[in-house]
Structure formats: C-alpha cells, structure tokens
Amino acid sequence: MKQVVLYHWSSVGGYFKRNQRMGKRKSRAKPLPKKRMDKLDTVFRCPFCSHATSVECRIDMKNLIGEASCRICQESFSTTVNSLTEAIDIYSEWIDECERVNNAEDEEEDDEA
Numbered sequence: 001m002k003q004v005v006l007y008h009w010s011s012v013g014g015y016f017k018r019n020q021r022m023g024k025r026k027s028r029a030k031p032l033p034k035k036r037m038d039k040l041d042t043v044f045r046c047p048f049c050s051h052a053t054s055v056e057c058r059i060d061m062k063n064l065i066g067e068a069s070c071r072i073c074q075e076s077f078s079t080t081v082n083s084l085t086e087a088i089d090i091y092s093e094w095i096d097e098c099e100r101v102n103n104a105e106d107e108e109e110d111d112e113a
Contacts, residue, residue, distance in 0.1 A: 041087070046073060048073050060081075066080070
C-alpha cells in the first residue's frame with residue numbers, strides 16, 4: 001500500500017505533514033468496562049434487642065417466602081417475595097410493620113385518654 005504525504009498550510013503553526021492512506025478503515029472504539037455493583041447487606045440490627053448483626057434474612061424462592069429472624073431474642077418476621085426481592089427489602093418491610101403497629105398503639109392510647 002502506497003503512502004501519500006501531503007503538506008498543508010496552517011495559520012497557527014506554518015506547514016505540517018498530513019499522512020493519508022487510501023481506503024483506511026476506521027478503528028472501533030473499545031467498549032467501556034461495566035460498573036461493578038456493590039453488594040447489599042444481608043445481616044442487620046434487630047429492632048427489638050438492638051444487637052448489631054443479629055438479624056439474618058433468608059429468601060425461599062421455591063415457596064416465595066422471605067424471613068428475617070434475630071439470633072439473640074428469637075424475634076422473626078415473614079413476608080411474601082418475588083424474583084426482585086433482596087434481603088434489605090425484607091428487613092425494610094419488618095421495620096415498616098413495627099412502625100405501623102407502634103403508631104396504631106399510640107392512636108389507641110390517645111383515644112382512651
């Protein structure tokens with residue numbers, strides 16, 4: 001393949017070389033590396049006994065049941081799961097349910113008083 005060298009005038013730097021090859025293929029851009037997702041926690045703090053890393057969440061996809069249980073105080077919570085459910089979702093539902101029950105009890109006490 002024959003290489004042709006051309007000289008061009010530039011107002012910035014004077015003459016410069018420009019290499020041209022006939023029929024040169026353009027190079028492809030390399031694909032970007034995939035971003036690595038951080039792992040989500042599977043062990044949490046118990047809302048009843050407040051021990052750190054005592055609540056463990058398990059997901060049974062065969063029966064579509066998720067369970068969060070504390071190893072210290074033996075409290076547990078079960079809920080239904082789907083294919084997108086993670087351990088943090090089960091723990092969050094447990095915390096939301098605890099808050100809902102506590103708010104309901106507070107409203108009952110306010111009604112009695």
